[in-house]
Amino acid sequence: MLKIEDLHVYYGGIHALKGLSLEVAEGQIVTLIGANGAGKSSTLRSISGLVKNKKGKIIFEGQNILGKSPEALVSAGIAMCPEGRRILPHLTVMENLMLGAYIRNDREGIGKDLGWVFELFPRLKERTWQKGGTLSGGEQQMLALGRALMSRPKLLMLDEPSLGLAPLLVKEVFEIIRTINAEGKTVLLVEQNAFAALKVANYAYVLEVGEIVLEGTGEALIQDPKVKEAYLGG
């Protein structure tokens, strides 16, 4: 579904991604793990068009999407749930969700997806009139996920969805990612919580300073001694 070939990204003089290649197959959960500054977020931001200075090929459903605008990519079916949730604090939960469906104008479909989001996150339904900024961290993450789903993406990209959440909530978030995937959404997940990410992932890539150093199925990587030592705490 998504194929990246030899992707280079530069920030000023910094060469953040050095010829990255990866593939996300339809219907799978693929995860990118790695330390801070490895280039995980840069990869997601390049795919969603938020990074300008890039070279290489990003192929989505057979088309090279490198250099397309974020608007065009959301319309094409790529949604990103950005790092740090980025809820709109002064808008209500409902308004946040409806802005997620900004590029769509099929009223019926939007209503249906809204119902689905409320089914996934019953807590949001109770708080539709509350301002986004007054939600707890966990609820904000739910809202960010729900908002990304409202654009009815084919590919959902999640940047650190477990960041800053209590362990119990982290478990819940990964549970929900699994559910979303089971309902037919392809998921590209970037995580620092390597263990949890590898457990839900069908396939995984390990990123180190802008390059992929290891790849394999989630289960295989959990067992890998190098991954164990570097990311899973021995």
Next chain:
Amino acid sequence: MNRNEKPRYLLPSLVAIAVLALFLWWANGNLDNYKIQVLNLIAINSILALSLNLIYGFTGMFSLGHAGFMAIGAYVSSLLILPQVQKDMIYIIQPLVWPFSVMQAPFFIAVLAGGIAAALLGLLIAMPVLRLGGDYLGIATLGFAEIIRVVFTNITPITNGALGLKGIPDYANIWWNYGWCLLTLFFMIRIANSNFGNVLRAIRDDEIAARAMGINTFKYRVVSFSIGAFFAGIGGALMASLITTIDPKMFSFLLTFNVLMIVVAGGLGSLTGSVLGSAVITILLEWLRFVENPIDIGSFHLEGIPGMRMVIFSLLLILIILFRREGIMGMRELSWDAFLRRFPRGGENR
């Protein structure tokens, strides 16, 4: 959701407008010219504050170019309403060039033209400048306003240079000013309650999030900036006709600062706050003039110090910033919802 409210609040809105009209009619007949001038200034300042609030409060673009847009509006509209005789008389250094020398239009059209000219210039400026963000945008727009002022000082065949325009017909009476003010308020409320308004707030709160949702943030920023410029032009046009004399010096940074002060004091992102803010600050600025007159306290005699009211005013501003940073209204609005909740029975009958 917001749209369903409209018919319910049509009646109270009409009543409020009728009460305002009644008050203005009474004021027009019974108050002296000075007080009427203050009332007029409140209306014009409201227009200016609402337009800056759209740009800064709702879209989060720190723009300091308001004086520039006001200057465009003021000059364009004034050139359209200046009588032929007056045009021949005041252009001493260089005669007014064609087509400005023969253009004439009714007041409403002239004000509208002033707004449109300002909006077009806003559009032109927006293209390069809105790629900047934050403080840089403030500096760039400030620069543009200054450029407009300097250009106006130097294109003597059109603007009469530093001499300015004198004897502009004083069409901008209380009805025109409050009419335009209500129109602006109505328009802004419609924007604020629409999907467009939510998109602007999204851009203000988090531009990256907005872009990730597929919003073309640049386009929306340009549109919001141009609408703000349009109403700034309208305000400038009315101001010119109200005080009947304009020159480039008038449109200095101080003018922008005054509007900015009203917006911040009223509450960034609150439309009713902007209106309240312009009423409070306009009245305060006038009322504080008494401190500049000689005062007798018992046997003490204080000489009046010119400029003293600005000192007091600045102190008040500092107090606002220290103790009530969000301004009078914060981001809240005075709405019929909140008002009618106090009189539940009256509210339910509608």
